[in-house]
Amino acid sequence: MALILLQLQRPKLMSKPRIYLDYNATAPVRPAAKAAVLAALDHVGNASSIHQEGRKARGLMEAAREQVAKLINAQSKEITFTSGGTESNNLVLASDLGALGKKQPLAATLLSATEHPSLIKAQELSPRPVELINVDENGILDLTHLEQLLQTWQQKSELPVLVSVMLVNNETGVIQPMQKIATLVHQYGGFIHADAIQALGKVEINFESMNVDMLSLSSHKIGGPQGAGVLVIRLGMLVDSYVKGGGQELGLRAGTENIPAISGFGAAAQECANEFKYNSKYNEMRDSLELKINQISPDAVIFAQNVDRVSTTSCFAIAGLTAERALMSLDLAGIAISSGSACSSGKVSQSHVLKAMGIDDELALCALRLSFGWNTKPQDLDIFIEEYTKIYQRMMVREQRQAS
Numbered sequence: 001m002a003l004i005l006l007q008l009q010r011p012k013l014m015s016k017p018r019i020y021l022d023y024n025a026t027a028p029v030r031p032a033a034k035a036a037v038l039a040a041l042d043h044v045g046n047a048s049s050i051h052q053e054g055r056k057a058r059g060l061m062e063a064a065r066e067q068v069a070k071l072i073n074a075q076s077k078e079i080t081f082t083s084g085g086t087e088s089n090n091l092v093l094a095s096d097l098g099a100l101g102k103k104q105p106l107a108a109t110l111l112s113a114t115e116h117p118s119l120i121k122a123q124e125l126s127p128r129p130v131e132l133i134n135v136d137e138n139g140i141l142d143l144t145h146l147e148q149l150l151q152t153w154q155q156k157s158e159l160p161v162l163v164s165v166m167l168v169n170n171e172t173g174v175i176q177p178m179q180k181i182a183t184l185v186h187q188y189g190g191f192i193h194a195d196a197i198q199a200l201g202k203v204e205i206n207f208e209s210m211n212v213d214m215l216s217l218s219s220h221k222i223g224g225p226q227g228a229g230v231l232v233i234r235l236g237m238l239v240d241s242y243v244k245g246g247g248q249e250l251g252l253r254a255g256t257e258n259i260p261a262i263s264g265f266g267a268a269a270q271e272c273a274n275e276f277k278y279n280s281k282y283n284e285m286r287d288s289l290e291l292k293i294n295q296i297s298p299d300a301v302i303f304a305q306n307v308d309r310v311s312t313t314s315c316f317a318i319a320g321l322t323a324e325r326a327l328m329s330l331d332l333a334g335i336a337i338s339s340g341s342a343c344s345s346g347k348v349s350q351s352h353v354l355k356a357m358g359i360d361d362e363l364a365l366c367a368l369r370l371s372f373g374w375n376t377k378p379q380d381l382d383i384f385i386e387e388y389t390k391i392y393q394r395m396m397v398r399e400q401r402q403a404s
Contacts, residue, residue, distance in 0.1 A: 016334050017334070018334045018335070018336060019334060019335045019336070019380045019383055019384065020336050020375075021335065021336060021337045021370045021371065021372050021376070021380065021381075021384060022336050022337055022338050022369075022371060023221075023312065023371040023372055023373040023376075024170050024171075024198060024221070024313060024338070024369065024371035025338055025371075026220045026221070026226065027220065027221055027222060027223045027373050027374070028223060028373075028374075028375050029220075029223055029224070029225060029264070030223035030224070030267070030268050030271055030374065032267045032268070032270070032271055033223055033224045033225060033264040033265070033267045033268040033271075034225075034264070035267070036260075036263040036264045036266065036267035037225050037260045037261065037263060037264040038260075039263070040060055040259050040260040040262075040263040040264075041260050043056060043057060043060070043259075045057035045259075046256055047060075047061050047248075047256070047257050047259060048246065048248065048256070057259050060259055060262070060263050061081070061257055061259055061262050061263075062076070063263075063266060064262045064263050064265055064266025064267075064269075065079045065081070065262075065266070066266075067265075067266035067267070067269045067270045068217070068230055068265060068266060068269045070269070070270075070273065071200070071201075071205070071269040071270075071272055071273050072196075072200070072205040072206070072207045072215070072217070072232065073205070073206045073207055073208050073209075074207035074208065074215075074232050075235065077235070078207070078232050078233055078234060078235060079230055079232060080230065080231045080232070080233060080249045080250070080252050080253055081228065081229070081230055081249060081253065081257060081258075081262055082228075082229040082230065082231055082253055083227060083228070083229060083258070084218055084219070084220075084226070084227060084228065084229035085116075085118065085195070085197040085216050085217065085218035085221075085229045086118040086229075087229060087242070087243075088216035088217070088218075088229045088230060088231040089116065089118040089119050089164075089195055089216050090118065090125055090242065091231055091239065091240075091242040091252075091253075092162070092164065092193045092214055092216070092231065092239070093109060093119060093123075093125050093126050093162075093164070094125040094126065094127070094240070094242055095239045095240035095242065096127075096240050097160075097162060097191050097213075097237065097238060097239060098237070098238035099191075099213075099236050099237055099238065101238070102238075103238040103240075104159060104160075105127070105128070105159055106128050106159055106160055106161060106162050106191075107128065107129075107153050107156065107157035107159040107160065107161050108128050108129045108130065108131060108153050108157075108161045108162075109123075109126050109128055109129070109130045109131075109161065109162045109163075109164065110130075110131050110132075110133055110146070110149055110150075110153075110161055110162070110163045110164070111123075111130060111131075111132055111133065111163075111164050111165075112132070112133045112135060112141050112164075112165045112166060112176075113132045113133060113134060113135050113352070113356035114135050114139050114166065114169055114171075114172075114174075114352070114353045114356050114357070115164065115165070115166055115195065116166060116170055116195055116197070118195075119164055119166075119195065120352065131149060133145055133146050133149060133163075133165075134356075135356050135357060136357075137357055137358050138174060138303075138304040138306070138307045138357065139169055139172050139174040139303075139304050139307075139353065139356070139357050140174065140176065140177070140307060141165060141176055141177070141181060143177075143180060143181070143184060146163070146181065146184060146185075147184060147188075149161075150163075150184070150185065150188040150190060151188070154188055154189070160189050160190045160191060161185075161188075161190040161191070162190065162191045162192075162193065163181070163185045163190055163191070163192050163193070164192075164193040164194075164195065165178065165181055165192070165193075165194060165195070166194075166195040166197075166198070167194045167195065167196040167198070167199040167203075167205075168196070168198040168199035168202065168203065168310050168313075169198065169353060170197075170198045171315055171351060171353045171354070171367075171369055172303050172304045172309065172313065172315045172353065172357075172369075173198075173304070173309040173310040173312070173313030173314070173315065173371075174304045174307060174308070174309050175199070175203060175307075175308040175309060175310065178194055178210060178211075178212065179210070179211055182194075182210070182211035182212050183211060186211070191213045191214075191237075192211075192212045192213050192214075193212065193213065193214040193215070193216070194210070194212045194214070194215050194216070195216045196215050196216060196217055197216055197217060197218045197221055197229075198221060198310070198313075199310070200217050200218070200221060200222050200269075200272070201221070201222040201223075201268075201269075201272035201275065201373075202279075202310040202311070202312055203310060204276055207232055207234075212234075213233075213234050213237050214231060214232060214233055214234065214237065214239070215230075215231070215232035216229065216230070216231055216232075217229060217230040217231075217232065218230075219261060219262075219264065219265035219268060222268045222269065222272050223268045223271070223272075223373070223374055224261075224264045224265040224266075224267070224268030224269070225260070225261045225264040225265070226261070227258055227261040228258055228261035228262050228264065228265040230265075231252075233252075239252060241253065241254065243255055271374075275374065279311050282311035282312050282372075283311040285311075285372070285376075285378055285381060286311050286312065286313075286314055288378075288381070289314060289370070289381045289384075289385070290302050290305065290314055290316065292385045293314075293316050293318075293385070293388070296318065296385075296388065296389050296392050297318045297319075297321075297392055299318050299319040299320065300316060300317070300318050301316060301317050301318075301319070301363065302314065302315075302316045303315040303316065303317070303354065303357070303359070303367070304357075312371055312372050312373050313369065313370070313371045314369070314370050314371075315354075315367060315368070315369045315370075316367070316368060316370075317363050317364075317366035317367040317368065318366060318392055319362070319363055319366060320366065320395065320399075321366055321391065321392055321395055322365055322366050323339040323365060323366055323367055323368055324339075324365075325391070325395075326366075326368060326388070326391055327339055327368070329387070329391045330384070330387055330388070330391070333387045335383070335384055335387055337368055337369065337370045337371075337384070338368070338369045338370075338371070339351075339367060339368060339369065350364045350365060351364055351367060354367060370384065
């Protein structure tokens, strides 16, 4: 009889809509972006061709370039399209740099200890030494340590250094004081790159006044399609080409451009430009979420709670409730979120971000990251709280049974 009842209930379980709260991994594609992709797919033409079809393809790409540039207050000629954020970051790390018509090798690359794996794990691409910059217990860059490293390399070499810092951390949502960092780097004659992939659409970016030399962006983090990214290069900066071949993107990135993905990126960027007005609503949603998490257990911890963060990301843990257990239970309940730890081969290992912040190993293995955005409703977060509470309560019951 129980089996019959389960079979009768299964269609209901299967039809229950899932709740997606993993926007920092990839955001749902916006309808406008999907429409732009489909429209571009209906068109045939290579943007490098001089015939009418080629010119139309180039027109679609240049329109998207303008849309992305407008979102970050950059000039369209500063926008170089790539296949995604990882390629943009790799391009910076592998390149010699220069300005005022003179390109030269660099003395060293300095990365924040909480950088994305596309920089941390790509150190072998760098033809120069790589050092990590410390962060404090909230994940904010240690400016004193940065200056010490800059002084050391200035004494060692006459060549400049490259400093790369993530504007918004992908795990905690922490916002770095990029203006202060850039000013300090330039005081020592260095170059500064900002990975703004998790910042795009969440904080207002003004590239003109931001004082950084290069900026990485990605389409799929803002509801555009996967497969399109940007490296913003300030006018006057010289960067090596990474992908060799034709002369696309002013010779910086060879290969036939992915016009459908680029068009979708432009459409998503245009929508993002009108959504900063929702930040206060997102702040309220996140603050309410974190208040309820703290009410679940006295052992709940919200990481970096007291510093500036984007309003759509929360990283938290309940001591003893491992991320691996919580993720599986939430997935079965129809809720998709991520671990604050790096996942590979089905195993959860400690996050290098939380480790750099000095978080205890056992607590770090309990960390979850919830991220939301343009299509999230407040009730989605309420349902998450209900399910997360149930998971915690089941854990407490098991522990009480084991203790008795």
